[in-house]
Amino acid sequence: MVEAIDELIAEDAVAHCDATSVKCLVRQLTRLESVTTKAVAAFDTSGDWSIDGAKTAAAWVSTACRLPRAMGRRLVRRGRHLRHLPVVAEAFEEGDVTSAHLDALAAVRREGNEEVLARDEAMLVKQARRLRFEQFTRAVAYWDQLVDPDGSEEAAMERRARRDVYLEASISGMYLGQMTLDPISGSVVANELNRIEQELFKADWAQAREESGKEPSVEDLCRTPAQRRADALVEMAARSSMVDTGSPRRPAPLFSVLVDWPTLSGRVCELAEGIVLSPGELVDWLSVADLERAIMAPSGRVEVSPKQRLFTGATRRAIELRDRECVHPFCDEPAARCQADHIDPWCNSGLTTQENGRLLCGFHNRLRNERPPPIGE
Numbered sequence: 001m002v003e004a005i006d007e008l009i010a011e012d013a014v015a016h017c018d019a020t021s022v023k024c025l026v027r028q029l030t031r032l033e034s035v036t037t038k039a040v041a042a043f044d045t046s047g048d049w050s051i052d053g054a055k056t057a058a059a060w061v062s063t064a065c066r067l068p069r070a071m072g073r074r075l076v077r078r079g080r081h082l083r084h085l086p087v088v089a090e091a092f093e094e095g096d097v098t099s100a101h102l103d104a105l106a107a108v109r110r111e112g113n114e115e116v117l118a119r120d121e122a123m124l125v126k127q128a129r130r131l132r133f134e135q136f137t138r139a140v141a142y143w144d145q146l147v148d149p150d151g152s153e154e155a156a157m158e159r160r161a162r163r164d165v166y167l168e169a170s171i172s173g174m175y176l177g178q179m180t181l182d183p184i185s186g187s188v189v190a191n192e193l194n195r196i197e198q199e200l201f202k203a204d205w206a207q208a209r210e211e212s213g214k215e216p217s218v219e220d221l222c223r224t225p226a227q228r229r230a231d232a233l234v235e236m237a238a239r240s241s242m243v244d245t246g247s248p249r250r251p252a253p254l255f256s257v258l259v260d261w262p263t264l265s266g267r268v269c270e271l272a273e274g275i276v277l278s279p280g281e282l283v284d285w286l287s288v289a290d291l292e293r294a295i296m297a298p299s300g301r302v303e304v305s306p307k308q309r310l311f312t313g314a315t316r317r318a319i320e321l322r323d324r325e326c327v328h329p330f331c332d333e334p335a336a337r338c339q340a341d342h343i344d345p346w347c348n349s350g351l352t353t354q355e356n357g358r359l360l361c362g363f364h365n366r367l368r369n370e371r372p373p374p375i376g377e
Contacts, residue, residue, distance in 0.1 A: 027095035028095065030095040030097075031092075031094070031095045033099055034093045035093075036075070037075065037079050037082055037092070038079060038082065040078075040079045041078075041079025041080060042079075044057035044079060056076070057076050061075055061076065078103070085102070085106075087122050088105060088121065091125050091128070096125075101133070101136065104137050104140050105121075107140075108140055108143070108144040112148065113148050116147045116148075117147075120143065124139070124143065134274055134332065135274075138270065138276050141276035145278060152278050153280045155278075156278040156281050159182055159183075160182040160281070162182075164179070164180045165177070165178075165179045165180075166179070182281070184277070184281060184282070187275070193232050193233060194337070196232040196235050197228050197229050197232040200223070200232055200235070201228060205221065208220040208221050208222070315340075315352065315353065315354055319354055319357045319359060320335040320338075323359040324359075326361040328360065331361055331364055333361035338359040338361050338362075340358075341358055342356055343356050343357065343358055344356050
């Protein structure tokens, strides 16, 4: 193995920069990781790590291999779970699933559901082989809710209990911070932060265009994305201070939750961003929420005039709820940052309807005029 890797290095990476080679290299890296995971698990069981005075196998691996402690603990934990997931282990060896898939399944493996997990393991691995990773984690979350509703609700309560915000002045006077928010609270904050950041981006773009006298590039803007996010957070605070706290109605927080009709199609409860929620997580928000019903079927659609040039109102909203992100197969830009685009162009008499609309981020909307359309169009 060492000789084979030495040969690959000697050939130079440029010799393997095509799409097929990259996929092959990642697959073989996954297979090697599966061997490493099993070896670490066997090392953990053997107890040989104690010979050097280490308290745990994770401590030995972290020190001897110069790894972050969290990575050492993760390696050992993966190995312990892998012993009880034979179908995952086989797919891991073949390179069909990665350590991230293993982590997702290990996160829902707990006392009380081992028998059901053993029953459904092959089905979950089949989904891992077929779906994008983000879609797979949603599938696992729904599986967890269906087989153990009480356990998933408790996990959601624990997740919310970990919410925390830290913001303190350093010795130099700079403020340093970190935040941990539950899915709904995080969505509320992130949506508003992104909305203001987009306002600042448009202002920066207009300023750069005026100063240069031509269409600018990102490098011409006066602020980096990180600086705009920081300024957007300050702007959020400034706008909050201007709100009349004595007003009988607070501004409504903005987040979208998709819920299915249980008697027809099963359990669906997730944020528009794709984060799966337990039903209990919505309870505290129901008294302040504005409820919107969207029937995703031709017979119940709300449609604006098909002769309209731009997608607005109910038509735009329906497309957002249907697509939820950029439809390009190599993009996951959220709906709030996407443009509603005509599949059959307006200039070719394409109608402004839901059937002829789809979400594309600005990059892929511009790219469609230069390259073939996305897969599945």
